Amino acid sequence: MTPLPGGAWAGIVTTGESPAAREDHTLTVDEAGATAYLFGGRDGATVFGDLWALDLASDTWQLRSPAGDAPLPRFGHEGVWIPGRGLVIFAGQAGSAFFNDLWLYDPAADRWSLLPAAGSVPVPRYGTCAALGPDGRLWMSHGFTEDGIRFADSHAYDFAAGMWSDEAPAGNGPIERCLQTCWWRSDGTFALYGGQTTGVAALGDLWTLTPGGGGGPTNTWSEVGGDLPPARNLPAVARHAQATIILGGRGIEKTALADAWQLPDATGTFSPLPVSGEVPPPRWGASLIDDPIRDRLVLFGGTADGGALGDLWALNTH
Numbered sequence: 001m002t003p004l005p006g007g008a009w010a011g012i013v014t015t016g017e018s019p020a021a022r023e024d025h026t027l028t029v030d031e032a033g034a035t036a037y038l039f040g041g042r043d044g045a046t047v048f049g050d051l052w053a054l055d056l057a058s059d060t061w062q063l064r065s066p067a068g069d070a071p072l073p074r075f076g077h078e079g080v081w082i083p084g085r086g087l088v089i090f091a092g093q094a095g096s097a098f099f100n101d102l103w104l105y106d107p108a109a110d111r112w113s114l115l116p117a118a119g120s121v122p123v124p125r126y127g128t129c130a131a132l133g134p135d136g137r138l139w140m141s142h143g144f145t146e147d148g149i150r151f152a153d154s155h156a157y158d159f160a161a162g163m164w165s166d167e168a169p170a171g172n173g174p175i176e177r178c179l180q181t182c183w184w185r186s187d188g189t190f191a192l193y194g195g196q197t198t199g200v201a202a203l204g205d206l207w208t209l210t211p212g213g214g215g216g217p218t219n220t221w222s223e224v225g226g227d228l229p230p231a232r233n234l235p236a237v238a239r240h241a242q243a244t245i246i247l248g249g250r251g252i253e254k255t256a257l258a259d260a261w262q263l264p265d266a267t268g269t270f271s272p273l274p275v276s277g278e279v280p281p282p283r284w285g286a287s288l289i290d291d292p293i294r295d296r297l298v299l300f301g302g303t304a305d306g307g308a309l310g311d312l313w314a315l316n317t318h
Contacts, residue, residue: 008276009276014060019063022048022075023286025041028081033293036289037064048073051063057294074099076091078091078129085159086104091125098124100123120165124145132184136160141190151176152177154216154219169220173209173221177196191206193205194249202249202250229246232248233250234284236248245290245297258281283309284302286300300313
């Protein structure tokens with residue numbers, strides 16, 4: 001798969017009600033590529049627990065109001081779509097509270113349900129990263145919790161068994177950190193990039209975890225060399241055509257970034273993503289999703305020195 005030749009940015013104008021400006025939220029696309037679900041986030045001290053559906057064909061928002069129990073408001077959580085089931089929300093923070101709960105939103109029933117969790121349950125945290133593995137399990141790694149504690153652990157959740165397992169490899173791996181991003185590559189390895197750690201505002205290293213088939217002791221981390229983008233935390237990241245697209249984030253000087261990078265699985269090498277049009281303002285804590293039906297990436301929200309953002313952008317890739 002060759003790198004993308006580039007894309008053209010354009011602002012998306014929506015009509016009707018829309019979400020408040022925010023950062024550290026999740027935006028997750030359903031398996032049909034028809035709807036993206038926005039959950040949580042924050043704007044300063046305001047923490048959100050609302051759920052919105054973005055119709056990707058019409059670019060219109062709809063506030064969902066599920067009956068019954070729901071996740072507590074939070075930010076810095078993870079959102080993953082589980083085919084045939086719905087949206088899963090994991091972990092996050094609100095004030096002094098940190099979470100390690102798993103919630104499933106079923107759009108057909110318009111209802112949240114708390115998933116069972118046994119086994120090697122991760123310590124409550126925010127700023128972790130998670131992605132659905134080729135084995136159908138939810139894999140997560142690293143993060144932060146109270147008292148300044150950062151983690152270097154890895155766990156996987158089996159939806160059929162309702163069970164967590166410890167997947168931390170023996171030996172060297174990415175140092176303790178939070179606010180990183182991770183994704184599964186087409187070769188079946190779990191990639192982790194960036195973040196921050198104690199005394200270092202932004203990291204720029206790239207690692208891959210190779211599952212060994214026998215749990216944590218058989219898994220291995222490997223650091224990926226070569227030219228890498230400038231260090232950052234809280235970038236907006238999406239998978240597109242067997243490549244990873246990384247946009248913005250907060251750099252080593254704690255300032256907002258607006259650059260765009262691509263990392264094709266086939267080459268394993270980062271390169272700048274050429275873009276045209278009116279580029280979105282620099283930001284961190286935004287969300288970026290792939291919309292392959294309409295040949296575009298969609299960006300929402302984030303924050304910069306001027307405060308939280310509620311804008312919606314399309315990077316047209318055709």
